[in-house]
Structures are given as C-alpha cells and as structure tokens.
Amino acid sequence: GGGGGGGARVILGSATPSLETLHLAATGKIARFELPGRVGAWPLPPVEVIDLRTAPRVADARGVPWTESLDDAVRGALGRGEQVILLLNRRGFATYLQCPSCGDVRDCPQCAIALTVHQTPPALRCHYCGHEEPIPTTCRVCGKATQRMRGLGTQQLEHFTALRFPEARIARMDLDTTSTKWAHHRILERVAQGKVDILLGTQMIAKGLDFPNVTVVGVVDADTGLHLPDFRAAERTFQLVAQVAGRAGRGPKGGRVYVQTRAPEHHAIRAAAAHSVAEFAVHELPLRAPPNPSYPPWVGLVRFVAAHEDAIAAQEAAERVAAWLARANAERLGGALTVLGPAPCPIERLKGRWRWHVLVKASEPRALGRVVRAWGARARAVVVVDRDPVTLL
Numbered sequence: 001g002g003g004g005g006g007g008a009r010v011i012l013g014s015a016t017p018s019l020e021t022l023h024l025a026a027t028g029k030i031a032r033f034e035l036p037g038r039v040g041a042w043p044l045p046p047v048e049v050i051d052l053r054t055a056p057r058v059a060d061a062r063g064v065p066w067t068e069s070l071d072d073a074v075r076g077a078l079g080r081g082e083q084v085i086l087l088l089n090r091r092g093f094a095t096y097l098q099c100p101s102c103g104d105v106r107d108c109p110q111c112a113i114a115l116t117v118h119q120t121p122p123a124l125r126c127h128y129c130g131h132e133e134p135i136p137t138t139c140r141v142c143g144k145a146t147q148r149m150r151g152l153g154t155q156q157l158e159h160f161t162a163l164r165f166p167e168a169r170i171a172r173m174d175l176d177t178t179s180t181k182w183a184h185h186r187i188l189e190r191v192a193q194g195k196v197d198i199l200l201g202t203q204m205i206a207k208g209l210d211f212p213n214v215t216v217v218g219v220v221d222a223d224t225g226l227h228l229p230d231f232r233a234a235e236r237t238f239q240l241v242a243q244v245a246g247r248a249g250r251g252p253k254g255g256r257v258y259v260q261t262r263a264p265e266h267h268a269i270r271a272a273a274a275h276s277v278a279e280f281a282v283h284e285l286p287l288r289a290p291p292n293p294s295y296p297p298w299v300g301l302v303r304f305v306a307a308h309e310d311a312i313a314a315q316e317a318a319e320r321v322a323a324w325l326a327r328a329n330a331e332r333l334g335g336a337l338t339v340l341g342p343a344p345c346p347i348e349r350l351k352g353r354w355r356w357h358v359l360v361k362a363s364e365p366r367a368l369g370r371v372v373r374a375w376g377a378r379a380r381a382v383v384v385v386d387r388d389p390v391t392l393l
C-alpha cells in the first residue's frame, strides 16, 4: 500500500480482519503480514462447542440456556479460585423464528437474512427487501413446532448466576452499567485485582482484556448475533466468538472456552472454535456470491436511510428514493444496479424517528458512484446516504 499523496503508510492490525480487508489483501491492493504466534506465547485455548438442542441443562435454569457442561466448568474454576468470563451479546430488537429441535431459522428467499417476527399485523418480514410471509407454526425442515427467539438479557443472566453461585462476586458490564465516565475502568480494575469472580457482559468484554487468572470463558448463547437481520451476522458472530475465546488461557494455568449454540455445525462457530479467520473466509465468501444473493466484498453497497418523526413520512420518503433509483437504473445505468426495498430498518425506530431504508448493490463501483453523486445534487435532510455501510441495522 501507500505511495500516493504524502507517502503515508497505513497498518491495519487484527486477529479477526473483515472479509473486505482480506479481499483487498487477496487481490493485491494491500500487503499482508502474518503474526502466527500469540502474545506471551501461551497456546490458544481449546474450545468446546455445546449443542443447545441436545445438551442436558441444569434443572432450575428456566429460560436461561445453561448446560451442565458450562455449569461444571464455572463451578470448577470458582472452586480453584480462578476467574470466569461469560459473554451474552443480546440484541433484543429482532425476534426471529427458530425450530428448537433442528435449529432451522426462517430466512428471506431473496436476501438470505433471517426474517423478523412482527406482531401487528402478525407476519414474518424481511428488513432488506420487504418480503412478507405468514408466521408458520411448524418447521419446514423437520415438522416440529417452531419457537420465537428473542434471547435473554445480561441482567437476567446476572440474576441467574447470582442464584446459582451465591458465593461468587459478580460484575456485569454492558451499556447500562458503563454509562458513567469511569465505570468501565473501575469494573476492569476490580477484575484485575481479583475482586471479581465472574465478569459477565456484552461484546464490550470480548476484546482486549488480558487477565491471566481467567481460565473459563463461556459464550452463553452464540446464536443471538447469528440471526440478526444483517448479511454480516455470521461474520460478526465469528469475530465476537473468536475474540472472546482469546480471553481465556492468557496465563500459566491455561484455560478453556465453552460456546453454547443451536448451530454447532455453522461455519462461523466452527471457524471461531478453530481460531481461524482463514477457515471462516473460505466458507463465507462463496455464500455472498451467485447463486446466492451477492454481498460485499463481491459487490459494492449503498444504503439510503429515511428517518422521520412521522412513520408515514419516513416510509414515503423511502418509496420516493426507491422510485428515483429504479428510474435512474433503467434510463441511465443500463440496469447495473440491484435495488432492494424500501423496507423498515431492522432497528425500526431510533431516537424518536421512524426509519426505512433502500439498499443498492452493483458489481461496478462506478455505477454506485454516479448514483451517490446524482442523489447528492438533490439531497434532502430526511434521507441519509451511506456508501459501504458497516452496519445495516
């Protein structure tokens, strides 16, 4: 890389680089250097994948997916005076439909993202293209009754672990407990001083923590992110699980990671268990290319988000964008674009404003550039354009 302009060089460092970054390296646009060893030279910890569909759970777990294997591991670590990290990355806004016995999740036939359960009117809806279908009561694969999955929150998990391990000193780290200035720092300081036995939290605890006395890491429900309505759901799940897995075994006592999931054969889970971004990329890249719906890095993506206090106004603004895009595509771009939507954003309401979006894909980046420039010339405050969006929520 580098060379242009002021001759500056940029170094991107990551144990879990994005597929876009890997693609740039594979196509020679950036150079790649590998650091095969781990800092401190402790080996990466073994990862045990626990199948939530079949693994025995403790008797009084109620709604908490708490298996006997994870229970034994946590109890063992506490008994030896070691520390435990529990990850629960709940994004409760998207309720999806899953079969508890085979694990199948209903997804959109056009977009390959999980459909979201809506109550009024009752329907499964795609948050990319707007596709709708009735909510089925039985699984299309195995015929068993389906279940609406919303996942539990960190507060509920904290309550459960406090009952389960009454002697343990528990700290919770999520947006609610770290909103004040030094809260984040204070919690981690207590962990470092050995004043916390179980640290539980959201993705905040997945990255960068280096506590040699942490010997057990548990991913309580790896599926919470896997079925988010986002084409990067698998990639984010891989990154999150791989990152949190790296929190165990950073000292001479070693460590072990427990990943609870209803999709143990999913490539994101398997690659994370193998600590291998290469393995993840090999399986994920073909899923984003034809005959599947195309997604980056194979195509460029632009997202138009219409947001308004009035729900109808937001929807109408998005419909105008979609109509304008369809016309531009037919009249000036020779059909180079694929236009999806309008559809409600997965996060349908944010800071008092209703949100709708339109997604535009093209294998030719220049076509997207022309669209963005043409829209910019007629820009309106209601609609925000995001080229190569990092999130579609």
Ligand SMILES: [Zn+2]
Pocket: 099, 100, 101, 102, 103, 104, 139, 140, 141, 142, 143, 144
């Ligand atoms: Zn099934």
Ligand SMILES: [Zn+2]
Pocket: 108, 109, 110, 111, 112, 126, 127, 128, 129, 130, 131
């Ligand atoms: Zn769709």
